[in-house]
Amino acid sequence: MKHMTEEELIAYREGVADQGALISKHLAACEECRTELERIEAVLAALDTLPVPDPGVDYGRRMWLDGGGTCGRSHAGSRRRA
Amino acid sequence: MNRMQPSVDSTQAIAESDAIAVERTLTGDRDAYRVLVERHSHNVFRLAYRMTGNRHDAEEVVQEAFLRGYQKLGQFAARSNFGTWVYRIAANYAIDRMRQRQKEEARRAAPRTEDRDGMENDPLNRVPDGAPTPERLTQSIELRKRMEQALAALSDAERTAFVMRHWEGCGIEEIAEVLKSSSNATKNTVFRAVQKLRRALQPFVETRAQARAMGTES
Numbered sequence: 001m002k003h004m005t006e007e008e009l010i011a012y013r014e015g016v017a018d019q020g021a022l023i024s025k026h027l028a029a030c031e032e033c034r035t036e037l038e039r040i041e042a043v044l045a046a047l048d049t050l051p052v053p054d055p056g057v058d059y060g061r062r063m064w065l066d067g068g069g070t071c072g073r074s075h076a077g078s079r080r081r082a
Numbered sequence: 083m084n085r086m087q088p089s090v091d092s093t094q095a096i097a098e099s100d101a102i103a104v105e106r107t108l109t110g111d112r113d114a115y116r117v118l119v120e121r122h123s124h125n126v127f128r129l130a131y132r133m134t135g136n137r138h139d140a141e142e143v144v145q146e147a148f149l150r151g152y153q154k155l156g157q158f159a160a161r162s163n164f165g166t167w168v169y170r171i172a173a174n175y176a177i178d179r180m181r182q183r184q185k186e187e188a189r190r191a192a193p194r195t196e197d198r199d200g201m202e203n204d205p206l207n208r209v210p211d212g213a214p215t216p217e218r219l220t221q222s223i224e225l226r227k228r229m230e231q232a233l234a235a236l237s238d239a240e241r242t243a244f245v246m247r248h249w250e251g252c253g254i255e256e257i258a259e260v261l262k263s264s265s266n267a268t269k270n271t272v273f274r275a276v277q278k279l280r281r282a283l284q285p286f287v288e289t290r291a292q293a294r295a296m297g298t299e300s
Binding site for chain 2: 006007010011013014015016039040042043044046047048049050052053055059060061063064066067
């Protein structure tokens with residue numbers, strides 16, 4: 001049996017595979033490729049645990065006010081700098 | 083603030099549709115743009131944070147994206163989705179910001195030389211690391227640090243493609259537009275990103291899995 005390449009499995013996992021149905025069918029029958037896919041998924045699942053800070057419920061309002069009403073600035077030179 | 087308070091009806095109408103808010107902004111109603119900023123800033127912040135990896139840059143990206151959005155609003159096609167449009171502006175600016183940040187860090191790091199048991203060849207060590215020694219860290223903190231470093235070691239295009247596809251669920255065409263690339267090349271960029279992340283993190287992730295299986299993980 002010809003196994004899926006890493007590229008095919010990653011594309012399948014990320015939903016961009018050209019031959020998604022074919023890969024699904026292969027995975028159903030191939031334990032080796034399923035195990036390989038699980039290894040890829042384990043890394044992605046770990047990455048999914050990286051937190052994104054909550055900017056707060058009033059974030060949009062703060063952004064608006066911080067920007068002086070954003071659109072009130074006629075050029076980028078007045079924006080905050082590091 | 084000396085602007086007139088919008089009526090409840092007016093506010094509701096704006097909230098119902100970005101298209102209406104865009105139209106009103108274009109006729110000079112600044113408050114309509116405020117609604118767009120408030121409605122979309124969380125999504126844009128999430129994208130910007132994942133792309134830049136830090137809050138300060140992310141907030142700058144959000145602010146710049148809405149400023150550019152306002153300045154270019156006349157070019158916004160009414161049939162488009164404002165959220166998608168400003169999101170794309172943010173992604174483009176985030177790429178610029180990442181490049182700028184890399185140049186700044188390269189300048190700062192230039193006089194330093196790495197001489198730690200060949201560690202300079204490890205892509206995970208390309209980013210500055212002021213954290214305590216790994217021995218002192220818990221496994222979860224260590225993994226998180228490793229993940230942040232692995233993401234930082236991706237090229238701008240790879241990080242953008244990964245964030246937009248994996249975390250934000252954007253379509254390949256949308257990502258390709260941001261990267262100014264073809265669909266096939268963009269798919270390949272997503273692949274390279276995941277492959278690099280896998281190379282960098284899999285041994286560590288597997289160690290955790292094994293530790294769990296053996297019941298030795300705290």
